[in-house]
Amino acid sequence: MSFFSYSTFKSDLSLDKLLIKNPLTTFFWRLESDNFRDLGLYVKDILVVDKSAKVRKNDLLIVIREGEFCLIKAKGGRNEDEIWGVVVGVVKCLR
Amino acid sequence: MFALVDVDNFYASCERLFRPDLKNQPIVVLSSNDGCVVARSSEAKLLGVKMGVPYFQIKKIIKKNKINVFSSNYDLYQELSNRLMNYVGQSFFEYQVYSIDECFIKLKTQNQALWEEKLIDWRMKVKQDLGLPVSIGLSQTKTLAKLAAELAKKNQNGVLALSGDEESNFLLFADLPLQEIWGLGPASVRKLNQAKILTVADFLGQNQVFIKQLLGKGGVRTYLELKGIVADEDIAHQSHSLQVSRSFGQVISDYNVLRGILAQFVQQACQKLRQKQQVTQMIGVHLATSYYKEPVERYHAYWHERLPLPSNSELDILPLADKILCKIYTGHYQFQRLGIICQQNVKIKELQTSLFTNDNQSQVKLLTSLDKINQKYGKNMVYLGTTADKSNFWQPLASWRSPNYLTDWLKLPVAK
Numbered sequence: 001m002s003f004f005s006y007s008t009f010k011s012d013l014s015l016d017k018l019l020i021k022n023p024l025t026t027f028f029w030r031l032e033s034d035n036f037r038d039l040g041l042y043v044k045d046i047l048v049v050d051k052s053a054k055v056r057k058n059d060l061l062i063v064i065r066e067g068e069f070c071l072i073k074a075k076g077g078r079n080e081d082e083i084w085g086v087v088v089g090v091v092k093c094l095r
Numbered sequence: 096m097f098a099l100v101d102v103d104n105f106y107a108s109c110e111r112l113f114r115p116d117l118k119n120q121p122i123v124v125l126s127s128n129d130g131c132v133v134a135r136s137s138e139a140k141l142l143g144v145k146m147g148v149p150y151f152q153i154k155k156i157i158k159k160n161k162i163n164v165f166s167s168n169y170d171l172y173q174e175l176s177n178r179l180m181n182y183v184g185q186s187f188f189e190y191q192v193y194s195i196d197e198c199f200i201k202l203k204t205q206n207q208a209l210w211e212e213k214l215i216d217w218r219m220k221v222k223q224d225l226g227l228p229v230s231i232g233l234s235q236t237k238t239l240a241k242l243a244a245e246l247a248k249k250n251q252n253g254v255l256a257l258s259g260d261e262e263s264n265f266l267l268f269a270d271l272p273l274q275e276i277w278g279l280g281p282a283s284v285r286k287l288n289q290a291k292i293l294t295v296a297d298f299l300g301q302n303q304v305f306i307k308q309l310l311g312k313g314g315v316r317t318y319l320e321l322k323g324i325v326a327d328e329d330i331a332h333q334s335h336s337l338q339v340s341r342s343f344g345q346v347i348s349d350y351n352v353l354r355g356i357l358a359q360f361v362q363q364a365c366q367k368l369r370q371k372q373q374v375t376q377m378i379g380v381h382l383a384t385s386y387y388k389e390p391v392e393r394y395h396a397y398w399h400e401r402l403p404l405p406s407n408s409e410l411d412i413l414p415l416a417d418k419i420l421c422k423i424y425t426g427h428y429q430f431q432r433l434g435i436i437c438q439q440n441v442k443i444k445e446l447q448t449s450l451f452t453n454d455n456q457s458q459v460k461l462l463t464s465l466d467k468i469n470q471k472y473g474k475n476m477v478y479l480g481t482t483a484d485k486s487n488f489w490q491p492l493a494s495w496r497s498p499n500y501l502t503d504w505l506k507l508p509v510a511k
Contacts, residue, residue: 022224024178024181024182024185024224024225025178025182025224025225027500027501027508028504028507029507029508029509029510030507030508030509030510031509031510032509032510032511033510033511046507047510051223051224051225051226052220052223052224062510064115067115067116067118068115068116069115069508069510069511070511071510071511084115084226
């Protein structure tokens, strides 16, 4: 006998609330690069990108260079690139 | 004071969000079934591509100028539109969605110069936070604000304020043709032209009584608004959108009570649509607490979705409105305002010719009959079965549809 049906049960702990501070400006991307394994980011990871987040040093950024998206690490000081958004979270589905 | 926020070349701008390579490139977006042009980027406009022209007619221009073609991707446009409208709601107290890419804002204080400055900054924030370029018009009335937004597209900073002062406005738009004015449809323009009234200057030079005789109450509304006199609080009379909304006498928190009220609104909206011999294509629902509350107690939400088939029947519209209410409703708030908006309304006659602009007559007849049967007996009473070898013959063409970046986990944009 089960008292909760899947569709109506909602935990107080919401992954949405944890990862997404501003739903209107947050977009999901898929990582296809091998260059960030040292940060624990692997191909097929889902990146949570916030276009409204302020850039901090060492942030992972999606920028636009010569009409293409690039994933880079933010340097200290001023960033010359056009910033599309800041990676504020990562989701790894293991199954 | 009113502001109108209007996305520049909306569908084209949506397609650019995940295509930085298309920043200054010509883009056209095609209607359902890749029939005709429903959107163009500025570059495509300059190349001479006209709105509504059938695709096959511009194949040569497309090839010659390497114009990027997209099949309309309503999932993408809808999602971005919803985000924008909610973003407007987050930034301003009183807002009113007008269409998929336009939204009115009611501003309390009358300090126009201050608002102009704020809106210039806000517009840049929208470009960064949502990736959408918008133009903003600011003025005493909605009609002037809408006109200002159109004129703002030529402004470097994308914002234009029209003062309520008739004389200075005069210089800006005296020579504009009447078609440019919101509220003057083709029939009104024809009547005015017959009376030798050709420009906005001519129109405003007329006597109000004469305008009433010639165009009726609607014409007077537009006339007064252009002169800076507010005559149009609720945009109930526009041809392609229709709203039913109320501020409640007392606050309501209960979901079922709200559902009941929404059902009544749907009925009213459907009756109006049938009266106007129109069908609607998109349903939006707006739910909000009073604006005058502590931030913690304030809540507003708006969501719109496209109907699977254009309709004016409660049987089609109520389930969708219900679904949207369920999506935006949340407990713990004392709601003061609920509204439904039907957008992209078209006359039933026009619908059948505009949807099917290719040559396949038998396809047209089949789908028209389906519509009629479903309307009479209820949704999905008759639907197309699929057979092994003819499964997709009836699907509308969409040869160049961009991926559903925002609505499909398998189609996320990729970071390399």
